[in-house]
Structures are given as structure tokens and as C-alpha cells.
Amino acid sequence: MGWREKEAAKLAGKKVLMVGAGGIGCELLKNIVLAGFKDIHVIDLDTIDVSNLNRQFLFRREHVGKSKAEVATAAGLRMAPDAEVKIIYDHDSIFSEKFNYEFFKQFTFVLNALDNKAARNHVNRMCMATRVPLIDGGTAGYLGQVYTMIRGVTECYECDPKPDNKKTFPGCTIRNTPSEHIHCTVWSKHVFNQLFGELDIDDDVSPDMEDEEANEKKSAAEGEEMMQSDEEKKDEGEKEKNDEGEEEKEKPSNTRAMAEESGYDAEKIFNKLFVDDIHYLLKMANLWKERRPPVPMPFGDLPTENPGTSVSTAAQIDPLQRVWSPAENGEEFKNAVESLRKRKAASSDGILTWDKDDEDGMRFVAACANIRAVIFGIQPKSLFEIKSMAGNIIPAIATTNAIIAGIMTVDALKIVAGEEKMLKSSIIVAKPNHRGMIVLSQPPEKPNASCTTCSSKREVTVRVNVEKMTVGTLRDKVLMEALKVEEPDVMEATTSKVIVSSEGGETDGLMGDVLSLHGLSMGGRLIVEDFAGDEPEMRVVVLQAAAFDEFTFEIVSDEKPEMKEEDKMSEEMGDMVTGKKRKTLDENDLLPFKKARLEEEDVPA
Ligand SMILES: Nc1ncnc2c1ncn2[C@@H]1O[C@H](COP(=O)(O)OP(=O)(O)OP(=O)(O)O)[C@@H](O)[C@H]1O
Numbered sequence: 001m002g003w004r005e006k007e008a009a010k011l012a013g014k015k016v017l018m019v020g021a022g023g024i025g026c027e028l029l030k031n032i033v034l035a036g037f038k039d040i041h042v043i044d045l046d047t048i049d050v051s052n053l054n055r056q057f058l059f060r061r062e063h064v065g066k067s068k069a070e071v072a073t074a075a076g077l078r079m080a081p082d083a084e085v086k087i088i089y090d091h092d093s094i095f096s097e098k099f100n101y102e103f104f105k106q107f108t109f110v111l112n113a114l115d116n117k118a119a120r121n122h123v124n125r126m127c128m129a130t131r132v133p134l135i136d137g138g139t140a141g142y143l144g145q146v147y148t149m150i151r152g153v154t155e156c157y158e159c160d161p162k163p164d165n166k167k168t169f170p171g172c173t174i175r176n177t178p179s180e181h182i183h184c185t186v187w188s189k190h191v192f193n194q195l196f197g198e199l200d201i202d203d204d205v206s207p208d209m210e211d212e213e214a215n216e217k218k219s220a221a222e223g224e225e226m227m228q229s230d231e232e233k234k235d236e237g238e239k240e241k242n243d244e245g246e247e248e249k250e251k252p253s254n255t256r257a258m259a260e261e262s263g264y265d266a267e268k269i270f271n272k273l274f275v276d277d278i279h280y281l282l283k284m285a286n287l288w289k290e291r292r293p294p295v296p297m298p299f300g301d302l303p304t305e306n307p308g309t310s311v312s313t314a315a316q317i318d319p320l321q322r323v324w325s326p327a328e329n330g331e332e333f334k335n336a337v338e339s340l341r342k343r344k345a346a347s348s349d350g351i352l353t354w355d356k357d358d359e360d361g362m363r364f365v366a367a368c369a370n371i372r373a374v375i376f377g378i379q380p381k382s383l384f385e386i387k388s389m390a391g392n393i394i395p396a397i398a399t400t401n402a403i404i405a406g407i408m409t410v411d412a413l414k415i416v417a418g419e420e421k422m423l424k425s426s427i428i429v430a431k432p433n434h435r436g437m438i439v440l441s442q443p444p445e446k447p448n449a450s451c452t453t454c455s456s457k458r459e460v461t462v463r464v465n466v467e468k469m470t471v472g473t474l475r476d477k478v479l480m481e482a483l484k485v486e487e488p489d490v491m492e493a494t495t496s497k498v499i500v501s502s503e504g505g506e507t508d509g510l511m512g513d514v515l516s517l518h519g520l521s522m523g524g525r526l527i528v529e530d531f532a533g534d535e536p537e538m539r540v541v542v543l544q545a546a547a548f549d550e551f552t553f554e555i556v557s558d559e560k561p562e563m564k565e566e567d568k569m570s571e572e573m574g575d576m577v578t579g580k581k582r583k584t585l586d587e588n589d590l591l592p593f594k595k596a597r598l599e600e601e602d603v604p605a
């Protein structure tokens with residue numbers, strides 16, 4: 001037997017689960033088949049869309065509308081070098097009850113090629129509960145990441161609470177001092193909501209008279225009267241008296257109230273946003289000491305050219321890519337307000353929801369953002385560009401998917417070879433570092449001792465029917481009778497909501513509720529405390545069994561937190577982590593790791 005055959009033989013008995021057969025999944029399936037894995041299970045809930053074909057290369061035009069899992073499996077089988085290869089598939093969601101504890105338990109490792117946090121969390125919980133290694137890959141444009149997670153050895157997907165990847169900007173930048181076009185685009189989406197959508201106090205678009213920068217400097221600037229007071233927050237356009245009966249400065253009128261009063265008169269709204277409110281900003285003189293002050297733009301006097309460009313050349317370009325002049329933006333604004341006003345009036349709840357693919361809404365935001373940009377001396381942009389910024393669209397890049405799938409495959413081979421110590425967390429960064437590298441890696445982080453999913457404590461896995469079993473039955477039959485918990489205090493781990501209190505009282509009303517009412521489903525976790533008993537804290541992992549009645553349950557496993565092999569290894573790895581980090585990666589390399597958890601669910605496909 002040559003080395004190839006020997007290597008391949010090691011992979012023969014290993015069962016592999018791949019969840020997701022999209023951009024990463026197609027690359028990955030090809031890799032693992034060609035690497036020699038012979039027993040593969042593919043799960044994907046989706047069908048093939050024509051927009052997938054440019055990068056999901058296992059799919060062809062004739063497959064559009066068919067199951068991704070099915071077509072990928074057939075393609076994988078065609079690639080298999082010998083007939084022993086078995087690939088099976090499920091056209092189903094990984095949340096499905098049939099993918100239960102026993103199902104996960106059979107795999108050597110699981111490959112996540114998913115695009116959303118909810119499914120990743122779920123697979124993580126199932127893999128942690130069953131102690132099956134999980135290799136998770138993700139990409140967003142040119143960025144990518146691979147985290148391989150082994151219970152007790154490395155951090156799990158939920159050890160480090162993920163930051164919300166939605167980009168946010170400080171309120172005062174959006175409302176008072178935009179310096180980039182994106183600030184104007186975000187502001188315009190807020191204007192849309194103020195005028196046509198659901199009112200959200202965080203989306204205020206009027207000048208922020210509380211701006212610290214303006215006021216700090218203001219009080220230092222001596223003698224001038226303060227621009228705002230608490231009453232001023234109350235609003236709206238008229239002069240108010242304060243306690244001493246002094247007259248206070250005027251403040252910007254409320255945008256929604258103003259629009260409604262005017263019957264959604266586009267020109268009046270325009271002048272309020274782009275003249276009156278700008279005058280308020282100009283009054284905060286301290287903001288403009290080191291910045292170019294904004295220049296108000298009345299509707300009746302809109303230039304037909306953008307600063308620095310001429311309409312005649314611009315007009316030759318594709319209309320989508322062309323940047324509208326202020327006069328055109330004014331026209332677009334007016335037309336959009338007109339049709340949005342009608343649609344709002346015609347809608348049953350009087351609320352419109354912004355969507356980048358809604359023509360009126362998109363044109364409104366583009367026009368609004370461009371006018372504001374010109375006012376603040378920022379280059380306006382084309383509808384096309386603004387659409388991709390406003391919709392947070394990040395194009396999928398085939399090369400990034402291929403690199404990430406390659407790294408995942410290498411990690412899979414390390415697991416099969418028993419070389420867990422060689423595992424690395426890897427990321428692809430946007431710009432090469434000082435050594436010209438874009439793929440950076442470091443040993444994985446250690447588990448977080450307080451993680452609700454993977455920290456070391458007694459862990460009981462129990463099968464119940466969450467749609468039928470009540471909180472009261474869980475407490476009495478499962479926890480007290482079967483698990484000998486004396487005085488249970490029970491918290492749902494994700495929400496931290498207390499559903500059973502040993503003191504009674506506050507939670508008595510919940511005893512008749514079925515468990516699903518409190519967020520429990522397959523893979524859900526409860527933290528159970530028992531200060532009266534021997535085991536002060538344990539975790540109960542809940543598995544769903546739809547066939548069970550209210551009282552039926554099954555204890556699948558009950559593990560005590562003794563020092564396990566993995567934990568010992570984790571200690572060794574910890575040394576390695578701290579030792580190696582400094583040697584291989586400098587501070588600049590490490591920075592991206594802290595931010596790198598990419599959540600693509602925020603990115604519409
Ligand atoms: N709960 C789920 N169960 C099964 N499959 C899922 C689930 N959620 C998402 N998926 C599948 O995961 C796949 C993710 O692939 P998708 O192509 O969107 O992202 P990707 O692999 O990161 O690549 P790209 O960035 O190129 O789009 C999709 O095919 C989707 O159907």
C-alpha cells in the first residue's frame with residue numbers, strides 16, 4: 001500500500017456531517033471527497049437559485065429550483081475516485097428534530113458551512129452536548145474565518161458573546177457632523193422611518209442640541225446662553241418657558257409632526273430638513289470651528305451640477321451608475337415623497353418598512369443622502385453605490401470561500417490524525433499585514449469557564465416534549481424526583497430568565513406553562529442551581545421528542561465534571577496558546593481576532 005492508500009485508509013471509517021451546501025459547502029464537499037473521506041452526510045434546507053451559479057460550482061443552470069443538498073451530493077458522488085464512497089443528504093433544516101443527540105453522536109466531526117448565527121448556535125450546542133468536534137467556516141466578501149471547536153479543549157461558538165456586527169455610528173455623527181457618505185445614508189434611512197415607518201426614538205434625525213462637543217466648548221466659550229435644557233428635549237418648534245419663566249431658544253421641530261401638519265408636502269419637508277435644521281446646526285458654532293460648516297440648500301434653488309462635475313459628461317454614463325445633480329435629487333425626493341405618502345395612506349397600519357429593493361424607498365434614501373452629502377461637503381454617490389451601502393450588501397467571493405474550505409479541510413485532517421494540538425483559528429484579513437500575509441492563524445482560545453454551553457459542570461441531557469411538558473412537571477418529575485435536586489432554581493440559559501425559583505412566589509404562575517413557552521427547543525439549556533443539595537450547579541441540555549406526552553422523559557446522559565482527558569489537554573494547550581501567541585503574531589495580527597466573528601445573517605444573500 002502506497003502512502004496515499006495508507007492515508008486514505010485512515011479516513012475510511014470516519015463519518016462526516018456537513019451542514020450547508022452553499023458557497024463554502026460546495027468547495028468543502030469537493031475537498032473532503034477528494035481528500036478521501038468516504039462517509040459523508042450533507043444537510044441543506046434550500047434550493048438552488050440562479051444567483052448561486054457563479055460560485056456554487058457543483059450546480060448548473062438546469063439545477064435551478066432543485067435541492068442544494070441533493071444536487072451537491074450527486075456531484076460529490078461523481079467526483080469520488082472509487083465506488084466505496086457513500087454520500088447521503090437531507091433536504092431539511094438542521095433544527096429538525098430528527099437531527100437529535102444520537103444523530104450528532106455518530107460523526108467524527110461536523111463541518112459548518114452556514115450563513116447565519118441561529119443555525120451556528122444550534123449546531124454548536126449539539127456538538128458540545130455530544131462532544132463532537134465542530135469546524136466552523138464563514139466568509140463575508142474578502143474576509144473569512146475558521147474556528148475549530150472541541151468541548152473542553154477550545155472555546156466554543158458561544159464562549160465569547162458575539163458582538164452585533166451591524167455597524168453603528170455615534171448618534172451625534174449621524175445627526176450633526178457627518179463626514180462620510182455612509183453617515184448620510186444611515187441618516188436618510190432614519191428619515192424614512194421618521195416619515196413613513198415605525199417611529200423609533202433612536203432614529204431621531206433632527207439636530208442633536210445635546211451634542212457634548214458643542215456644549216463643552218460652548219460653556220468654555222463663556223457668557224453665551226446654553227442652547228438646550230431638559231424641556232427642550234420635549235420639543236417642538238415653539239418657544240417654551242422654563243421654570244423661571246425665561247424664554248428659551250427655539251429648537252428644531254419634530255420631523256414627523258411637521259410632515260403630518262403639512263400633509264406630507266415634499267417641498268416643506270425638504271426645506272425643514274435641508275434648510276431649517278441646518279440653521280440649527282450652524283448655531284452650534286463650536287462644531288464648525290475645525291470643520292467645514294454645512295451649507296443650507298433650499299428646494300427652490302438647487303444647483304444643476306454637483307460640485308466638481310458637469311452634468312454633460314455625467315449624463316453619458318449608465319443611469320444607475322450616474323450621480324444625480326442636486327436638482328435631480330430634489331426631483332427624486334419630491335416624487336418619492338409623493339408616492340410613499342400615498343402608499344402609507346393606503347396601507348392598513350399606516351407603516352411602511354424600508355427595503356433596499358423597494359424602488360420608492362431606495363430613491364428617497366439616495367436623494368436624501370446625496371443632498372445631505374453636498375450640504376456637508378461630501379461627494380454624492382450613484383443610486384447603485386448607495387443601494388449597496390444601504391442594504392449592507394457584501395458580495396460573496398468565490399476565492400474567499402475556497403480558501404476557507406481549504407483551511408477547514410486541513411483542520412478536519414488534523415482531527416482524524418489525532419493532532420488536535422495542531423489546530424489553529426484562522427482568519428482572512430482585508431489588508432496584508434507587515435509580512436504580506438492575509439491568512440492569519442493562532443492557536444484557539446481556551447474555553448470560557450462561565451460559558452453557558454460548554455463550561456465544565458455536571459451536565460444532564462434529557463429528552464422531553466417541550467410542547468407538552470410543563471415547567472411544573474420538569475421541576476417535580478425530572479429535577480426533583482429523577483435528578484435528586486432538592487431545592488431547584490432554574491434559569492433558561494440564553495435569556496437568563498428564571499423559570500423556577502426555590503422561593504416559589506415569583507415563578508408560581510409559570511408552573512402550568514409548557515417549556516416551549518420559555519424558549520426551550522432542541523439543544524436548549526437550563527442552568528439548575530441547588531444550594532441545598534450536593535451539586536450546587538448543573539446544566540440540563542434539553543432534547544425535543546415530539547412523540548412523548550407531558551410526563552414522559554428520558555435521561556440520555558448524566559456527566560459529572562471530573563477532570564477529563566480533554567481538560568488536561570486543554571491545560572497543556574493553554575500553555576501553548578500563551579506561549580505561541582506572542583511568538584507568531586504581533587499585536588496588530590491579534591487585533592482582527594477580537595473582531596473577527598463574522599455574522600453573515602446581517603448580510604442579505
Ligand atoms: N438551518 C439550516 N439548516 C440547513 N441549512 C441551512 C440552514 N441555514 C442555512 N443553511 C444553508 O447554509 C448555506 C449557506 O450558504 P451560502 O452560500 O448562503 O453562504 P456561504 O456558504 O457562506 O457562501 P457565500 O458567501 O458564497 O454565499 C445555504 O445553502 C443555506 O441554505
Ligand SMILES: [Zn+2]
Pocket residue numbers: 155156157158159160447448451452453454455
Ligand atoms: Zn463555550
